[in-house]
Amino acid sequence: MSDSDDLFIRTDPIFVNKELLEISHLPEEGRIVGRDEEIGQLANAVNPAIFGQSPSNVLIYGKTGTGKSLCAKYVSRRLVSTAEEEGVEAVFAYVDCAQDTTETQAAQTIASSVNTDDTEIYIPDKGISTATYYKRLWRILDKEYDVALIILDEIDKLEDDAILMQLSRAGEAGKVTECKIGVMGISNKIKYKDRMDERVKSSLCEREFVFPPYNASQLNQIMTARSDAFREAVLEDGVIPRAAALAAREHGDARKAIDILRYAGEIAQANGADTVREDFVVQARERAEVDRFRELIRGSTPHSRYALQALTVLSLEHCADDLSHENDGFRTTRVYDVYEQICRQEGTDALSLRRVRDLLKEHAFLDVIEQSRHSGGSAEGSYTEHTLLENPKVVKDVLADTVD
Ligand SMILES: Nc1ncnc2c1ncn2[C@@H]1O[C@H](COP(=O)(O)OP(=O)(O)OP(=O)(O)O)[C@@H](O)[C@H]1O
Numbered sequence: 301m302s303d304s305d306d307l308f309i310r311t312d313p314i315f316v317n318k319e320l321l322e323i324s325h326l327p328e329e330g331r332i333v334g335r336d337e338e339i340g341q342l343a344n345a346v347n348p349a350i351f352g353q354s355p356s357n358v359l360i361y362g363k364t365g366t367g368k369s370l371c372a373k374y375v376s377r378r379l380v381s382t383a384e385e386e387g388v389e390a391v392f393a394y395v396d397c398a399q400d401t402t403e404t405q406a407a408q409t410i411a412s413s414v415n416t417d418d419t420e421i422y423i424p425d426k427g428i429s430t431a432t433y434y435k436r437l438w439r440i441l442d443k444e445y446d447v448a449l450i451i452l453d454e455i456d457k458l459e460d461d462a463i464l465m466q467l468s469r470a471g472e473a474g475k476v477t478e479c480k481i482g483v484m485g486i487s488n489k490i491k492y493k494d495r496m497d498e499r500v501k502s503s504l505c506e507r508e509f510v511f512p513p514y515n516a517s518q519l520n521q522i523m524t525a526r527s528d529a530f531r532e533a534v535l536e537d538g539v540i541p542r543a544a545a546l547a548a549r550e551h552g553d554a555r556k557a558i559d560i561l562r563y564a565g566e567i568a569q570a571n572g573a574d575t576v577r578e579d580f581v582v583q584a585r586e587r588a589e590v591d592r593f594r595e596l597i598r599g600s601t602p603h604s605r606y607a608l609q610a611l612t613v614l615s616l617e618h619c620a621d622d623l624s625h626e627n628d629g630f631r632t633t634r635v636y637d638v639y640e641q642i643c644r645q646e647g648t649d650a651l652s653l654r655r656v657r658d659l660l661k662e663h664a665f666l667d668v669i670e671q672s673r674h675s676g677g678s679a680e681g682s683y684t685e686h687t688l689l690e691n692p693k694v695v696k697d698v699l700a701d702t703v704d
Pocket residue numbers: 323324325326327331332333334335362363364365366367368369370371487488522554555558
């Protein structure tokens with residue numbers, strides 16, 4: 301090959317604006333689809349901030365990829381700009397509690413994100429006590445703002461409730477006198493609230509919202525709103541409807557629907573195809589599923605993974621027996637027996653049957669497994685069966701890869 305030959309393709313034949321399909325991409329207002337009602341409700345809860353009054357504390361629940369973080373940030377941004385028009389100084393801070401799991405880290409993140417040059421208050425990355433971070437945070441808030449909204453995303457990942465207690469009581473306790481504080485907690489754990497301290501619960505959960513999974517038509521609109529990521533005429537007509545139908549049937553997760561679309565484009569690229577075809581969507585979906593599953597598992601506790609591993613062991617044995625090709629379920633007590641064996645192998649104490657039942661429920665909530673109630677007749681009463689929704693071999697590999 302001579303130097304005058306082209307070794308590289310000079311323009312991307314498939315994508316023209318691929319950022320629109322990246323995970324980190326935050327859609328603008330016009331691209332948030334199908335969440336008008338939820339956005340309206342959230343806005344209503346924090347609306348008092350515009351009159352300089354306390355916003356309600358809210359807790360947002362919903363499965364992964366249902367737009368919780370997106371809508372919380374969107375409403376907060378709009379609140380800050382509308383408040384400003386009304387002469388109210390508002391601010392919002394976003395904390396990813398999966399990153400900032402300790403009280404100190406979360407307090408540091410909030411303080412540094414609301415800080416301004418004018419305060420002349422210094423918030424170091426580390427090296428000062430939690431109490432000092434709080435003191436500086438309260439001073440900044442009182443000095444600079446009338447209202448502060450604190451978004452705590454993946455709130456269930458916090459080590460304890462300490463910061464929730466501080467934030468929800470700062471006004472009452474007289475630590476902050478000028479600034480009103482509102483907290484927006486976000487979680488995809490249905491059981492999260494049960495773990496909260498009663499006092500925190502009563503102040504933090506003034507309003508609760510559940511974001512439902514997206515249906516096929518909403519996913520279709522979400523993807524269509526980003527189809528300008530592709531070059532003109534590259535996306536074949538059936539691609540988005542197919543991706544939307546698959547994603548809606550499985551989980552209603554917008555992030556994964558968008559991943560499927562991006563992967564389908566990448567597969568077209570890898571195949572040197574001129575267009576993105578419907579059959580690429582099916583391959584893309586498989587890749588997106590493994591990714592999705594890996595992400596769901598990464599955030600879970602060791603015991604939550606052992607419970608899942610137990611169900612995987614049973615499912616694999618069942619496949620090996622080849623009793624039937626049907627995906628049969630396993631009763632909680634059977635899963636629990638295998639879970640206990642796994643705990644012994646791992647050298648850890650098993651949790652109670654009740655806790656393991658809750659862990660399985662969390663997996664069901666996230667569509668990793670499916671639960672069904674059965675009636676065993678008058679002698680036996682009713683019982684629950686658990687079925688793995690993913691391919692057990694994939695689950696096994698992903699679990700084996702996952703370390704804390
Ligand atoms: N209604 C929507 N319109 C447009 N894009 C959306 C919508 N909902 C979600 N998305 C896209 O999916 C991504 C994931 O959404 P988001 O982070 O809000 O989900 P989440 O419910 O907070 O999920 P998780 O619990 O996993 O954090 C967003 O960054 C956005 O790109």
